[in-house]
Amino acid sequence: MAWTREDMARRAAQELRDGFYVNLGIGIPTLVANFIPEGISVTLQSENGMLGMGPFPTEDEIDPDLINAGKQTITELDSTSYFSSADSFGMIRGGHIALSILGAMQVAENGDLANWMIPGKMVKGMGGAMDLVAGVKKVVVIMDHNARDGSAKFLSECTLPLTGVGVVDMIISDVGVFTIDDNGATLTELAQGVTVDEARQRTEANFNVAEGLS
Amino acid sequence: MKKPYPEATSALEGVLFDGMTIMAGGFGLCGIPENLITALRDSGIQNITAISNNAGIDDFGLGLLLQTRQIKKMVSSYVGENKEFERQYLAKELELEFNPQGTLAERIRAGGAGIPGFYTKTGVGTLIAEGKEHKDFNGETYILETGLIADVSLVKAWKGDKEGNLIFRKTARNFNPMMATAGRITIAEVEELVEIGELDPDQIHTPGIFVQRIIQSKDLEKRIEHRTTRKQGE
Numbered sequence: 281m282a283w284t285r286e287d288m289a290r291r292a293a294q295e296l297r298d299g300f301y302v303n304l305g306i307g308i309p310t311l312v313a314n315f316i317p318e319g320i321s322v323t324l325q326s327e328n329g330m331l332g333m334g335p336f337p338t339e340d341e342i343d344p345d346l347i348n349a350g351k352q353t354i355t356e357l358d359s360t361s362y363f364s365s366a367d368s369f370g371m372i373r374g375g376h377i378a379l380s381i382l383g384a385m386q387v388a389e390n391g392d393l394a395n396w397m398i399p400g401k402m403v404k405g406m407g408g409a410m411d412l413v414a415g416v417k418k419v420v421v422i423m424d425h426n427a428r429d430g431s432a433k434f435l436s437e438c439t440l441p442l443t444g445v446g447v448v449d450m451i452i453s454d455v456g457v458f459t460i461d462d463n464g465a466t467l468t469e470l471a472q473g474v475t476v477d478e479a480r481q482r483t484e485a486n487f488n489v490a491e492g493l494s
Numbered sequence: 495m496k497k498p499y500p501e502a503t504s505a506l507e508g509v510l511f512d513g514m515t516i517m518a519g520g521f522g523l524c525g526i527p528e529n530l531i532t533a534l535r536d537s538g539i540q541n542i543t544a545i546s547n548n549a550g551i552d553d554f555g556l557g558l559l560l561q562t563r564q565i566k567k568m569v570s571s572y573v574g575e576n577k578e579f580e581r582q583y584l585a586k587e588l589e590l591e592f593n594p595q596g597t598l599a600e601r602i603r604a605g606g607a608g609i610p611g612f613y614t615k616t617g618v619g620t621l622i623a624e625g626k627e628h629k630d631f632n633g634e635t636y637i638l639e640t641g642l643i644a645d646v647s648l649v650k651a652w653k654g655d656k657e658g659n660l661i662f663r664k665t666a667r668n669f670n671p672m673m674a675t676a677g678r679i680t681i682a683e684v685e686e687l688v689e690i691g692e693l694d695p696d697q698i699h700t701p702g703i704f705v706q707r708i709i710q711s712k713d714l715e716k717r718i719e720h721r722t723t724r725k726q727g728e
Contacts, residue, residue, distance in 0.1 A: 326665070327595065327596075328521040328522075328524070328665050328668050329521070329665050329667055329668050330664075330665050335724055335728075336722045336723055336724040337722075337723055337724070338723060338724060338725070338726050339723055339726075342718070342721065342723065343664065344523075344524065344666075344716035344717070344718050345524060345525070345652075345663045345664040345665060345666040345716070346664045346665055347521070347522065347524045347665055347718075347719070347720075348665075349521075350720065351521075351522040351523075351524070351575075351719040351720050352719075352720040352722040353718060353720065353721055353722050353723065354722075356664070362662075362664055362665060362667055363667070364599070364667055364668065364669070364670075364671045364672060365521070365547070365595065365596075365598075365599035365668050365669045365672065366599040366600060366602070366603040366671075366672050368596075368599070369595065369596025369597075369599050369600060370600075372596055373596055373600075373614065373615070373616060392619075397621075402580050402583070402584065403592070404572055404573060404574035405570060405571050405572035405573050405574065405592050406571065406572070406592060406594055406595075406622075407571050407572040407594075407595050408571070408594065408595040408596060409594075410594035410596075410597075410616050410617050410620060410622065411594050411595060411596030411597065411616045414614075414615045414616040414617070414618070415596075415615070415616070441620065441621050442619060442620045442621075443620065444618075444619070444620065445618065445619030445620070
């Protein structure tokens with residue numbers, strides 16, 4: 281069985297370290313907050329201007345002045361701080377955020393990321409994605425390994441307009457985990473029941489296979 | 495010069511003209527100047543260039559000015575939630591300039607601080623970088639982005655005093671403080687307009703020098719885009 285969305289989120293949570301300031305994207309990355317390992321304290325940043333995001337509110341706690349970057353109602357913690365969008369992206373661009381976990385339409389073997397635009401379709405905008413991938417120290421992508429039509433999303437080169445060049449450090453997909461560094465891409469873990477052959481079949485990018493995987 | 499005005503319509507008097515550039519604060523529908531947007535729509539001015547992170551939704555926020563086709567161009571980072579916007583854009587009735595959100599925030603901050611341009615690594619190697627000056631610093635490539643100013647900035651705060659000092663609340667702060675600095679004229683609407691001396695000077699987010707006119711909001715709706723909750727005890 282390949283990994284489910286929850287499995288991917290759980291695996292991504294293993295990249296968290298005690299004391300990290302982290303920005304989680306919309307969609308599967310948001311689920312990572314549910315799997316923060318015990319004994320580890322991380323602070324979630326929301327790029328609309330908040331550090332220390334709490335859980336969703338109860339019906340009584342809903343506050344229209346308190347939303348996350350996905351425009352969902354949210355709560356604060358005792359440690360929370362609020363700030364302007366300029367300060368928020370100062371944190372992001374200035375390298376003060378340790379880890380960003382986000383989704384992708386395509387990733388290339390050199391770490392190029394495309395996740396904001398499909399030519400010919402209505403473009404909603406990049407939001408904060410370009411700033412995040414340019415400024416955050418480590419960028420982890422969680423994505424379905426293939427598009428709905430089965431085509432590869434992990435490619436030798438992206439065909440869609442880029443969000444950032446050489447910015448992705450790790451991909452977590454239903455197939456497993458790939459790391460990307462100066463030596464190129466490497467398959468480092470396989471999801472249960474997935475073989476290296478299957479990973480190759482479903483991938484267009486060139487990648488190495490870590491020792492011990494077969 | 496007295497800064498307080500009785501309501502939004504009078505606060506906009508004498509500062510609006512066709513073809514003007516307007517900044518409007520808010521992230522999604524959070525922290526938007528509701529009264530001032532409605533009054534701007536009712537003014538009937540045309541060909542507005544609107545600088546705002548988002549474009550509202552079909553029937554609220556800046557979406558109201560899209561319905562009436564008063565906006566010629568949007569400068570935004572994300573416009574996902576607005577069908578009328580999409581229709582006008584695809585029909586080429588509306589110009590759109592996408593900025594990465596942090597670049598947009600910094601362009602506004604820079605504009606208000608008298609900085610005409612700055613270098614950023616955001617967007618290097620993407621469509622955003624095309625036609626922009628590139629420069630290397632310490633072995634890394636950056637692009638030149640320009641500061642933004644507006645003829646009028648419309649901002650929303652929680653509390654304000656008659657001197658124009660502003661305090662924002664929670665994530666309703668977002669783009670409002672920078673936009674207050676980047677308007678040739680800045681008009682603020684606040685939920686609570688108080689006498690001078692009632693705000694703690696140490697707690698003020700936007701000093702009154704950046705605010706020329708101020709009103710007390712009336713009948714705020716404070717609509718929520720995505721009402722997400724957990725059950726009690728979860």
